[in-house]
Amino acid sequence: MSEIQLKNISRHELEQCLKCSICTVYCPVSAVEPKYPGPKHSGPDLMRYRIKDAAFFNENLKMCLNCKRCEVACPNDVKVGDIIQEARIKYSTHTPSLRDRMLANTDFVGTMATMVAPVVNFSLGLKPAKTVLHTVMGIDKHRTFPSYSRQKxxxxxxxxxxxxxxxxxxxxxxxxxxxxxxxxxxxxxxxxxxxxxxxxxxxxxxxxxxxxxxxxxxxxxxxxxxxxxxxxxxxxxxxxxxxxxxxxxxxxxxxxxxxxxxxxxxxxxxxxxxxxxxxxxxxxxxxxxxxxxLAFKKDYRKKVAYHSACHMERLGWIVYSTELMRMVPGLDLIMLESQCCGIAGTYGFKKENYERSQQIGATLFDHINEVDPDCVSTDCETCKWQIEMSTKYKVINPISLIAEALDVExxxxxxxxxxxxxxxxxxxxxxx
Incomplete structure (x- = not known):
């Protein structure tokens, strides 16, 4: 085995995997998709073989959300999600499609869209446009697109x-x-x-x-x-x-x-x-x-349900956002059960992933409806799009809530x- 390969194994703590499968238990994709082998098998197990022979790579790894919940759950700090993503980078033979390139090049698409924002926003809401995107581009017709601003x-x-x-x-x-x-x-x-x-x-x-x-x-x-x-x-x-x-x-x-x-x-x-x-x-x-x-408005009142975005879980920084919101006297904060919303950035926009994406987030949507807050808060913009599309509630970033409640003077x-x-x-x- 080459020095580069050994370095690669060590970097992701591959050799520390205990094969306990707790990562699979916490994997939101494994819970709804029988075809996905789960993070342990897709990650540490098969990486040992892939290092020897790239033929062991399976394109089913594209089902991974890269939510990192496997890494949060791992008792031995194995970077399971990184192993899967690195395998996709190194071994996948899939050529990105026009759809993939458009979804990925957010600066280019955003710059173009903001120039004619009203037209773009109106067009993306029309059924014929959604049908074309669904059949030609592979962007699911049920997906609601975020609006573009007229001014950057x-x-x-x-x-x-x-x-x-x-x-x-x-x-x-x-x-x-x-x-x-x-x-x-x-x-x-x-x-x-x-x-x-x-x-x-x-x-x-x-x-x-x-x-x-x-x-x-x-x-x-x-x-x-x-x-x-x-x-x-x-x-x-x-x-x-x-x-x-x-x-x-x-x-x-x-x-x-x-x-x-x-x-x-x-x-x-x-x-x-x-x-x-x-x-x-x-x-x-x-x-x-x-x-x-910070000083806050004395008459501010709002019931807020907080959604723990997956990457916030991995950073370990949820406490900063939630404790900051708890400093607002009139803000009633309710913590939602920690789970993936299912969108995973561009993942949930793709026709082949849409149904799976919604299945993953279904329990979260039900929980939000049960809580019936004035709004939902999260630190992730794509979680916002998913929740706003799948429930009747507006989603507001913690920073915007603090700004809303702040007594500026x-x-x-x-x-x-x-x-x-x-x-x-x-x-x-x-x-x-």
Whole structure:
């Protein structure tokens, strides 16, 4: 066995697999799809054979959601999901179709769509358009598409950038991602509102590309690596400029750049990884350290059901979002049972996956209906699309809920202190 192969086994802790099959018990695909062999067999078991002979690769691995629940459940920290995804990257002979490329190239499609957003949004809701997408492209006709914004977040922010620089002396960099840029700029505006109230300015990265998660899932890992290289270069520039953190509002973007860049794309991100975090983690850390304070509207009332997105489970960061929401006196937070919603990014848009995707999420949808909240909250935008399509409830990111409940003037007053009284905290935020 070659040195490269041995390194590959060690990197994913393949040899630590106990064959206990607990990963299969927690696999949402195995629960509804008899044809899927399960994560243990698809991952550690067959990887031992694939290393010797690529013929042992099976295209059924494309059924994997890459939800990482197998890794959360594993008692021995085997990167089961990464083993499966790496096998798809290295051994699959499938050529990405036009559909796969369109679903994966979110920057290109988003840029085009926002130019004629009203037309695109109207067209995608028409039955004839859905029929064409279903029969020609293989995008299921039952799937509801997220709306595109008329104005990109980056366009809005350009008008704000000069004021940010004038008013503040402490900054964070914001990786906004495709969802905020093309579909829902309001989430980015909400983050800027909160950070400004806390006496922090916001920078955008010098150059930002899609995190690459959709590219990896659709067999375009080389392009994902190129885009990841651009993102890492921009993050390093932010750190050099002494921005205190690189914050995000998407759990999947965060997870991809922190972990999959290293494990799947072989991009060295060690120098930026600890500075990259969800905005809820950044805010929670500052609050618990006594660095900032938040004030909320006295008349704010809302019953919120929180959905634990799969990649939030893998990051182990659910506590930051939920504890931050619990700080709002008028917010009644209900934790939904932790389970996959089934969409897995572009997975649930594909005709061959749609029924399976809905079966996976069915219990979650039933639970939400039983709770009957004012809204659902989650840190993942594609979970939002799945839940909003499959239930009658609106889904709101925790950051937007905090912004909605925030007493901006009082928060600004509480955080208006001299810069010298607020020590640099980047070291406090580093995590192992």
């Amino acid at each position: 977040f980056e366009t809005w922010f350009k008008k704000e950038a000069e004021e940010q620089q004038k008013q503040f002396t402490r900054f964070v960099s914001y990786f906004h991602g495709c969802y905020v840029n093309y579909n829902y700029p309001q989430l980015g505006k909400d983050l800027v509102k909160i950070m400004n109230a806390c006496n922090y300015g916001v920078h955008l990265l010098e150059k930002e590309k899609c995190c690459g998660v959709a590219l990896i899932a659709n067999g375009l890992s080389a392009q994902a690596k190129r885009q990841g290289t651009v993102n890492l270069k921009s993050m390093r520039r932010s750190i050099e400029n002494r921005d205190e953190a690189i914050i995000t509002t998407s759990s999947t973007c965060t997870f991809t750049m922190r972990d999959e860049y290293k494990h799947l794309l072989e991009l060295d991100n060690a120098d930026v990884r600890d500075s990259l975090m969800l905005a809820t983690r950044f805010l929670h850390t500052l609050i618990t350290a006594g660095k900032i304070r 009082e928060t600004r007053r509480l955080n208006t202190v001299h810069e010298a009284d607020k020590p640099h905290i980047q070291g406090d935020l580093a995590m192992p």
